[in-house]
Amino acid sequence: MAEKIGFIGLGIMGKPMAKNLINAGYDVTVYDIFPEPIEEMVGAGATAGNSSADVASKTDIVITMVQDGPQARQAILGEGGVIDGASEGDLVVDMSSIAPGVSQELGSGLAGKNINFLDAPVSGGEPFAISGDLAIMVGGGAADFERAKPLFDVVGKSAVLCGAHGAGNVTKLANQIVVGANIHGLAEALVLATAAGVNPQTVFEAIQGGLAGSNVMNAKAPMMVSRNFEPGFRIELHYKDINNAMETARALNVPLQVTANLQQVLTSLVVGGDGRNDHAGILRYVEQLAGVEVKEL
DSSP: OOOOEEEEOOSTTHHHHHHHHHHTTOOEEEEOSSHHHHHHHHHTTOEEOSSHHHHHHTOSEEEEOOSSHHHHHHHHHSTTSHHHHOOTTOEEEEOSOOOHHHHHHHHHHHHTTTOEEEEOOEESHHHHHHHTOEEEEEESOHHHHHHHHHHHHHHEEEEEEEESTTHHHHHHHHHHHHHHHHHHHHHHHHHHHHHTTOOHHHHHHHHTTSTTOOHHHHHHHHHHHHTOOOOSSBHHHHHHHHHHHHHHHHHHTOOOHHHHHHHHHHHHHHHTTOTTSBGGGHHHHHHHHHTOOOOOO
16 A cells, blocks of 8 residues: 655645645645645645644655745644654655755654654756656665655656765755856856847857756746746745855855855845746846846847
8 A cells, every 4th residue: 555645835846746746646635834725735636634743643754845944843843743743664755955954953853753754855946846857866764765766756857865864955055056056157148148239049049059058048048038037946945045055064164155156146136125036037136237138139
């Protein structure tokens, strides 16, 4: 018999991930601090839970997908959290993007009750959450990874065990550094092209097949040229990830020059009111500095 699945956190990422599990035939019990997404998921075939503990008491594997470390800590170890409802031998999979040290704390806290844990943050944003093509970076034990692998195969196109607890989120921070730096560099390239009178769409088409080409460019250049900043992954969430990267770097005494600059760019955008735009909106920061607006020529 297939294991029963709990899903806590039904936001922009969690809701489509939970739907994919339901559509794959899993028995899914859901909970969120807001009632509306619970009602929507019940309409899609889920069972409603009334707390994180309640979800854990009714399921074998609990997935959490919340905004940051404080929310993950509350949902899993807090009063009424997963730890209050889970049984010995259950598995908790936190797919939130949080600081690696918090993941290690969650794993240790659950281990005290013989509850297993994986940190398994994802990359791909809302479009890949909907299509089930997320990249999943996992920290924890090999046996727990194999137990969760059928679920990862539903919500993602790849899942890699990166090391012990916290390794998944270290890998996610590395991912976010590379993605953010690529978006910032792409924004500067398209601003330069526009200022020089060269069509930025043409520049994109010319360079995407060469060494500069990337999944980031393919996803974000069309958004920049069309000025579509509807969020697939919000600037404020990328800002959170980069802050976690810098916090981790400070703890390890590792200088991260590009990441530190990216942190300042994202800070400016969040303070300026652009935090809820897609991170393709890093373009707006570069445009403001240059006094140039990217558009087809």
